[in-house]
Amino acid sequence: MQQSKGVTSKNNSLTSVGIDIGTTSCHLVFSRLSLVNEASATQIPRLVIGEREVVYESPIYFTPLNSDGSIDGARVAELMRSEYLQARITPDDINCGAVIITGETARLRNAEEVLHQISSLSGDFVAASAGPELESILSGRGSGALQHSKESGQTICNIDIGGGTTNIAVFQNGALIETSCLRIGGRCFQFSSDGVLTDRSEYGSRLARSVPGTGNESGLTPGANVPREVLMSLANNAAKQILDFVCLPNIVDGLDNLILGIALSHEFPIDEYWFSGGVAELMRTLLAEPGCSIDANSIDPFLYGDFGYFLASAICVGVKQRALPFRIAQNPIRATVVGAGSYSVQLSGNTVSAATSNLPLKGVPLIRLNQTFIDVNDPQPEEISNYLTKAIAGHDKKASEKSFAIILHFDNSPRYADLRKWASALAIACKQNTLCLPYIFIVNTDSAMALGQLMRGQLKHDSVIVLDGIDLSTGDFIDIGKPIGTGSTIPVTVKSLIFSND
């Protein structure tokens, strides 16, 4: 429990898996996350993740699809299973991680089913699909943009362009500022190896209508041999949409239904734009070519059978024309999967709880107790109770069937007298709503052990879990893992709405 500074604890690492099933490609990484007690020997232990080491990277596979365009879950599971064997890792070895499924609505029809098919691989505690907002964050962490913003003091906008979506996250001084997501990606058109158009996505059809002369789309239907100039001008339009969106305020015209979540505020001037994702991988290749052109001999723009090279070229040119300071992430295509594998889990502060036998708990909905309506200094059980009733009504789960996690926010570390009032009011409110046990609370201040003890005193039972040290500025659900280290630290993975498409 009390180690000297910087020394790893006895159970000194977690094995984590990140699985990314994208529109175009799917792959996985295994990471080893070392646990370090950051507190000095005379203070309450504070376990944090020290080193994050990627110990195995799978090859990048094309995502297997069914004939209707949906993901072939059985074949994905088969691919992943072979990678586990290759890496000599079994699902039992996995402590945490995340599976992320991205792409267009059509692809995601059977996403839940796909998750179910790979669930046997993901061990006890792996978050299923993070949702667009968290994908943006994870790709920005995995690309190294967050870390660089911390080290350099810069404001960095990470743009992860994949097959189906463009995930954007802005970081400043090592903190997340905002995220956004566009339904634009490199697989909006698909081609045969000799460049014949074979398929197009919803966005592809839309893009096709944007070029004068092809308004009737006649030139851009499957089977057509579209001239490269036409494809390049389409790519320029798509690149303009992305770059306008990230660089200029109030650009939403023509983007209706393409923005997932909300647009960027543009209140934070960007020092550097970082690119990651599969398209950034191609940008890196093209940046070595004169004019970033796809016409170079060494480049076969139809190598991956999609629009990626065209889009990558247009973005390179656009970035240079606008003179944007930019860089390509170190391992662009793996940014999201590294984020999912290495950065999806958070560790709670030291906590003392008797209810850990209930863990792990998956998909616990978060209720943000809005304390602007409730007097922090004088919490009334009735007000809290009514708030909980309303919040629970918004979920399809009944209060008595599944635990909810209630988030408490205090502006300052609460004093003993305040915490006591809160414990008593919360105990009454939880009972009135016949919430399922264990009761779960998450506080933003360093108060988890104190509130836990006070709640146990009020409730006269031990079925209560109180956590602190978790950043829940985003997210709708959490997975709460089994205690690690010496048993007083709980791993938590945050998720946003699963498969929300708007």
Place this chain on the structure above:
Amino acid sequence: MNRSRSEKEAQQLASMNNATPARIGVGRVGTRPPTNAWLRFRHDHAAARDAVHSELSESFIDQFAHANKLPIVQSLATDRADFVLNPPKGKKTSEADLAKIRQQCPSGQDVQIVICDGLSALAIETNLNELLPMLEEGLKIEGITSGKPVVVRYGRVAIADQISHALGAKLAINLVGERPGLSSGVGMSAYLTYKPGPQTISSDRTVVSNIHDRGTPPVEAGAYIVHLVKTILDKKVSGVELQKTL
């Protein structure tokens, strides 16, 4: 409209300053610190010195010790100056005071709490009202008995071992004002000793330090100490030996 370099650096420094109470990036004027940084340093240094010389106030003694009918004793030091100049005197109390304690406190409890001013009486006055109720309620919830806390003037860490030994407690908790530093004059520590007595040495004690609002909040520390007490009673060992078992 990008941030200027100085704006950027100011924001970066602000985020570093948020992470530490240390005096970083205060700047300089010629070869000296800027006036405001120098004044703040002098202020904090003065506060630290005041804390060392602070005595448990009459109002604290009245509202806390007298109101709860707690025994108040003194170490072998005759006054604050004697205590500061002769540290060993702070480790023991007189036979007369021990007799008084035996008379007023129940013996044979699981836990004996001893409260010492140590090197900052202010630390005790600032944190005790937050920590002690958590500690006492928590022990009760866990079914661990604890007698009447004893208040000691001019006391140092080892004195709790002497007092707890005299009362036959299994575990001594010494709440003591820490040596003040330049970032806080009100830090408190808790020292826990299993089977305290004359044979106790420093490595037998488990310590929780830096208890104050900007360190470990006292209310949280109270709950944590309950957990430590439980662990120590369970493992029947404290200090370095306890760490080896975890």
